[in-house]
Amino acid sequence: MQLLKVSEEMKTDFKFDYVLVVDTEGLQAPELDGNKTCYRDNELATFVVGLGNVTLISIFGDDLLKIQDILQIVVQALMRMKKVQLSPRCVFVQDVPDVAAAKKNMDGKRRLQEHLDQMTKLAAEEELCDAERFSDVIEFDVQEDVKYCGQLWEGSPPMAAPEPAYSESLQEVKNTILSKASKFAGITLSQLRTKIQDLWNALLSENFAFSVKNTPEVVVYRKLEVLARKQTWILIRSMKTTEDQLFNTTENGTHYEAADQHGGARGFNESEEIPGHKEALQHKDIAAAAAEIQQHLEKQDNIPLNIAITGESGSGKSSFVNSFRGVSDDEEGAAPTGVKQTTSEVTLYPHPNYSNVTLWDLPGFGTTKFPAKKYLKLLGFEKFDFFIISDTRFTENDVKLAQEIQRMKKKFCFVRSKIDNDINAERRKRDFSAERTLKVIRDDCVHSLQDIESPQVFLVSSFKQHWCDFSLLQETLERELPMKKRDALLCAMLNINPETIIKKKKAFQSKLTYWATLSALGAAVQVPGLSSAVDPALLVGAVTHFVHAFGLDILSLKRLSARTGVPYADLCAVIISPLAAAEITIELLLKVMTQLGCTASLMAAEEVSRFIPLIGIPIAMGFSFTTTYKILNVILNQLADDAQRVFEKALGL
Template identity: 40%
Template sequence: ISHCFLPRQAEQCTAVATALADAEELPKIPEEDMEALKAAVWKGNLTEAAAKAKEALVRADKIPLNIAVTGVAGSGKSSFVNAIRGLGDTDYSSAAIGITETTMESTAYPHPRYPDVIFCDLPGIGTPAFKSDTYLEQVTFSHYDFFIIISSPRLTCHDISLAQEIQRLGKKFYFVHSKVDLDLTNEKQNGDKEGTLKWRNCIKDLKEAGVASTQVFLISKWDLGKYDFPKLQKVLVDELPSHKRHACLQSLSNIVKETLKKKKEQLQTQIWLKSLASCLSLICDVAILVFHMKRYCLAFGLDEESLTRLAKQIDKPVAELKSAIRNSPLASAITKEFILSLLSRSLCGALMVVELILNFVPGKTNWDGAGL
């Protein structure tokens, strides 16, 4: 690229190596990968460093996350699996729903954008085919990173016994009380979730059963931004091992503002690897920048498919959503020509590219102005 001049190699290696040594929030990749990358940079071998950076990026994006969604038959497990993946109950690849138990075997539902993040809709516990005492063995307990136990209209003895067994075996679990909007309507509580008898009974029952985690997240699939869905997203990310957090965070819906902020922070920690992979050579590898900048847009729902789905969910025109987006192009606009126009504004050294990409990461869109 004629307009892209790299600084002298020795100076560039020193600058990049110093930054790598000082940065505490680098991508959560295996330690051995990061050490190999640092070693290549300190040796002054930029070609090897670029190759190590590419390998680390591939590994970071392939970390599997298996989430089990379980509960009694008819509690709303399948609807939750759809909602947390950003899908409606009638969308393509959505989990089947019904008034009676429709899940007769464990069914894996990959996230539509991040296929290594899998939500598994487990059969309802407490049915003749899946009794409490053999349930975890039947659904291959060891396969899952954590469990989400769905309850509606209230916790049952099966839910509590399942939690006790998961706790005994040393894995995380989270209670989700679905359909809370219907409960509030029925009980005429005017939105005061903590005033419901069911809510108080849930906490009481868990404490009496000796369950360590007594928090119950109250949600409604019709309004994920309301009630406890934001808290649930935060807890899921915060309590995962560091190397799994990236996979979980990128799969979460963009309805919650705090999640958007965390996604941006997480993506910023990967900017070093992306710039190293693309620009530690004689020329900038524009294809790598195009690929990853498109992924940035997809992570924030800045693409036609995501905007169309969101518009349907909140009953607003797509054009209104697009008008609320500031400073960030849609994924379809990220082309080689677009990248070259950005690169032409800098000297294209590795550090310059880092700053360039950092400025590009989508920030806050004007969703408030759109009444979202």
């Protein structure tokens, strides 16, 4: 910036004493290459054009494209700064090898005018301005305000002589500037100070435009801004819906369980209030909010469920424990079975996939080692959530045991085991009827338990779970257990009917919002690549949970093959998802995700959006929430369908 004094002989032609010259020192300088260069060039060019009465725009050759991007931002910024009274003018000075030929090149001037008008229209559409031509924003006449300068040297330095036409070209440019300057009255230094201050404040308020390269990028930016608002609203709406559900669940939880006690309501605990997450979000503590949600999910996955299996010795309790857990009697970790008294101590058997679910094989009631009078005290009944009294013929001891459990206000039911033995024994009779045989057995059980009000009796086979009442037993457990214990039971339940698969799918769907919100909160952390690193690990945990619950992991499928006699290869043949019957790794999951169509593009858009100023993080959060929710929902549907196909194959349907 330089202040030049007007000579005395020239003051007669001008109404001012000084000329302020501002030089941008070259836009798009190679030594300043980078993102900051674009911002600096746009901001500086707009400041100079807005401040000056006349702006000289120097172009090397006839290539307007080198300066076009900057001019687009200048025009758009000037359109937005309506409150600052500006009257900019410009003169283009082109450095060309042949000045005479350039002056005659009317086609070149026409292309220049078309370029300027085209970019002005594009900017006007974005700013809802009625400008049609470049001259509507910046005063310009293509016939008068385009000047040409030749080369300074004629030939190659250092022996080259100065080019005479160069001085003539510069004089013509100077005359144009002086001619335009003579029309201005000038301003005082205090007025100049006010103008600079107003212009600078306007630039600061419009700094969004300077961070992009040109008007087409502004158009894309605006579209992303709309998308960001939409995605942010979706995220807020989803979180609000979840919050309302949590509040309603918490408020109505007591009534829900009360209704359960009378057999009126059924279902699984979908969610509970997450303490502290709302406060953390209100204080913009993203890490704390994510930790609260993660802690809630881990707590849900580790709620203990303890089911006791008791009854007379030799009643098939151990076989039932193995059957409920989906393991074979001869498998490592199975409850020992045999013709002699095999259960002589309280033995716990965790579920093979869910260690929080434990079945307790209790010693026979009324044995020498565990007499009836001391049985309950020795076993510590208070720690159990539900009791199953198993026997092949219910006796007075079973009634006494049930009455004592009732006295302790615990839930229980009766399981008439080894039904397959009874059916096979009756099958030899000429007038055999399975339905009639089962009715006789059931009536006999109810008669033996007549001292118990409305006894719940289930006829089951530990080796053919789809027979008789195994499904009804699972439904009763689901209904009788406290609400917070039901998800634990659901995950551990065998897929012995299509309804169980549907219930598992719905239970997982109720948690998709939690996983998606965790992913969105991870995207809010401004560390490039963090969300892409967090999301696969988050998804691996969720998908592994799906696979085990649906019984589609390798070990569960082999156990199913052993129980049903259907070859393992035949069960795998009906599976479509590559995530079933496989070890779930980040590499496998990423491979599957890239095959899910739009999710790959959403993941890429999330990473790119992080670098958008101001709104990049909300956009990334929206993309992350949507991507994670869609991926998990698609995978969940595929695995549920596979579980249904495996179920049908195992039963030969």
